[in-house]
Amino acid sequence: MDLFDLPLPILFGQLMLGLLNGSFYAMLSLGLAVIFGLLNIVNFAHGAQYMLGAFLTWMLLTYLGIGFWGALIIVPIVAGLTGMVIERVLIAPLADADHLYGLLLTFGIALVIQGGFQVAYGAAGIPYRIPEALAGGQRFGAIFLPNYRLFVLVVSLTVCIGLWLAIEKTNLGAYLRAATENPELVSVFGINVPLLVSVTYGLGAALAGFAGVLAAPIYSVNPTMGVELLIIVFAVVVVGGMGSIAGAVVTALVLGLIEALTKIVYPEAASIVIFVIMIIVLMVRPTGIFGRTA
Amino acid sequence: MSEAAHTHTAPGAASATMLSVRDLNAWYGESHVLHGVTFDVPPGKVISIVGRNGAGKTTTLRAIVGLLKKRTGSIVVEGTETIGLKPRQITRLGIGYVPEERGIFSSLSVRENFTLPRVVRPPIMDRDEIFTLFPNLAHRLNAPGTKLSGGEQQMLAMARILRTGAPLLLLDEPTEGLAPVIIEQIGETIRRLRDKGFTIVLVEQNIPFAWSLTDTFHVIEQGRVVDSIATGHGQTDAIGRLKSYLGV
Numbered sequence: 001m002d003l004f005d006l007p008l009p010i011l012f013g014q015l016m017l018g019l020l021n022g023s024f025y026a027m028l029s030l031g032l033a034v035i036f037g038l039l040n041i042v043n044f045a046h047g048a049q050y051m052l053g054a055f056l057t058w059m060l061l062t063y064l065g066i067g068f069w070g071a072l073i074i075v076p077i078v079a080g081l082t083g084m085v086i087e088r089v090l091i092a093p094l095a096d097a098d099h100l101y102g103l104l105l106t107f108g109i110a111l112v113i114q115g116g117f118q119v120a121y122g123a124a125g126i127p128y129r130i131p132e133a134l135a136g137g138q139r140f141g142a143i144f145l146p147n148y149r150l151f152v153l154v155v156s157l158t159v160c161i162g163l164w165l166a167i168e169k170t171n172l173g174a175y176l177r178a179a180t181e182n183p184e185l186v187s188v189f190g191i192n193v194p195l196l197v198s199v200t201y202g203l204g205a206a207l208a209g210f211a212g213v214l215a216a217p218i219y220s221v222n223p224t225m226g227v228e229l230l231i232i233v234f235a236v237v238v239v240g241g242m243g244s245i246a247g248a249v250v251t252a253l254v255l256g257l258i259e260a261l262t263k264i265v266y267p268e269a270a271s272i273v274i275f276v277i278m279i280i281v282l283m284v285r286p287t288g289i290f291g292r293t294a
Numbered sequence: 295m296s297e298a299a300h301t302h303t304a305p306g307a308a309s310a311t312m313l314s315v316r317d318l319n320a321w322y323g324e325s326h327v328l329h330g331v332t333f334d335v336p337p338g339k340v341i342s343i344v345g346r347n348g349a350g351k352t353t354t355l356r357a358i359v360g361l362l363k364k365r366t367g368s369i370v371v372e373g374t375e376t377i378g379l380k381p382r383q384i385t386r387l388g389i390g391y392v393p394e395e396r397g398i399f400s401s402l403s404v405r406e407n408f409t410l411p412r413v414v415r416p417p418i419m420d421r422d423e424i425f426t427l428f429p430n431l432a433h434r435l436n437a438p439g440t441k442l443s444g445g446e447q448q449m450l451a452m453a454r455i456l457r458t459g460a461p462l463l464l465l466d467e468p469t470e471g472l473a474p475v476i477i478e479q480i481g482e483t484i485r486r487l488r489d490k491g492f493t494i495v496l497v498e499q500n501i502p503f504a505w506s507l508t509d510t511f512h513v514i515e516q517g518r519v520v521d522s523i524a525t526g527h528g529q530t531d532a533i534g535r536l537k538s539y540l541g542v
Binding site for chain 2: 171174175177178180181182184185186187188189190191192193
């Protein structure tokens with residue numbers, strides 16, 4: 001099928017969906033890339049932290065009557081603090097061990113969290129309502145854009161760009177970049193690197209939790225939602241280049257779009273196209289498209 | 295102790311030691327690399343640590359700033375025992391460290407590299423003075439750190455620790471891999487820093503370079519100080535002695 005033979009609304013709808021998925025990939029891969037850069041661990045718990053964000057959003061509403069807007073503020077804070085505790089208590093003691101241990105540990109953490117939620121809430125999805133203020137949508141001729149999806153797109157891109165600027169332009173960001181390159185020397189320069197590591201991991205977890213809140217009204221809230229997404233996000237990070245922040249975000253959006261377009265042209269390939277691209281990139285440019293060569 | 299008291303110590307004026315290393319043992323993982331290094335660094339003096347490759351020169355500096363996890367013995371910085379402290383606590387006592395390979399961060403601009411190390415004392419030299427010393431850096435502040443030449447990177451590595459106000463500078467082979475004309479500039483810079491009252495510990499292989507800068511040489515072999523040679527009058531055979539240690 002030719003892309004350009006499609007009715008505009010369908011093409012546009014798919015592009016929108018691609019960008020939307022891409023913005024979730026972006027939020028998660030950004031956190032993953034920053035954590036990988038500084039801690040040198042592939043954070044398998046990232047998907048669980050995202051799932052936790054969505055569940056917390058639902059729990060806040062169900063048990064405490066706190067709605068979406070409250071969750072948007074509370075959940076990232078809870079996720080961030082939990083992340084910092086996990087880093088301090090579980091990950092930090094492994095800092096000097098082989099990085100494989102960190103990977104196994106975070107994988108274990110993910111399984112424990114996911115398993116716990118499966119026992120408590122079952123594997124079926126739980127719906128979460130789109131907040132009142134963002135219900136409905138905008139109509140441009142034949143094209144309909146749901147308000148909530150526009151909101152997610154704008155918010156997630158703002159957060160990603162904001163974080164990118166914070167990392168590239170601020171002093172704290174300079175500490176982070178420097179510690180990513182040479183943590184020893186940064187510690188000699190008077191900076192508390194273990195604290196920087198905890199804060200960074202906490203920020204990554206907070207961002208995953210934040211994405212979870214945004215995801216709750218779109219995707220159904222269920223214990224495996226993180227695993228499914230995380231596998232794709234890993235591919236995104238590999239394609240973009242481990243440790244490259246802007247690269248992770250741009251790659252996430254582009255791959256989201258490619259995935260959506262594949263769904264139109266050849267739906268059967270939609271679920272594997274990102275991985276095919278990952279394999280090609282690994283063969284042609286193992287450091288990733290935006291990765292720095294060592 | 296008032297901060298002003300030791301920031302402008304004139305060369306040789308004070309009698310207390312700036313840095314005192316006693317029976318320093320250190321390990322890289324399981325391998326025992328320093329075997330009781332002992333030396334003193336008087337304020338305002340330039341001390342050079344020389345020795346063959348692998349003798350433990352760089353390791354000694356790394357151990358002083360706390361980069362080796364397992365250390366025993368004593369390292370006293372202006373009266374404070376640092377053997378149990380972390381790197382960030384040690385350098386806050388007033389140490390500026392220029393590592394081997396210079397340690398310029400490639401993902402940071404020249405400006406960010408310059409401002410990264412935390413200020414530990416009221417500055418001995420202000421920004422203008424630092425950039426007068428290293429004029430090349432002043433108009434390259436927005437360049438990425440690694441776009442600088444080797445000589446410029448060395449100057450940036452020195453400039454950024456001068457900004458911290460640290461009165462004790464540890465310089466690990468500042469001339470390594472640089473062209474003779476640049477080495478001359480670095481030598482001139484170190485001379486000026488010495489005249490300003492900085493205390494300097496220099497690790498060097500280049501004896502002719504270090505000779506005119508140094509007050510006392512300490513020769514390290516197999517992780518211990520085996521000889522100390524003061525420069526100055528009546529030491530005509532000293533260069534020969536140093537060279538024989540280095541096998542050059």
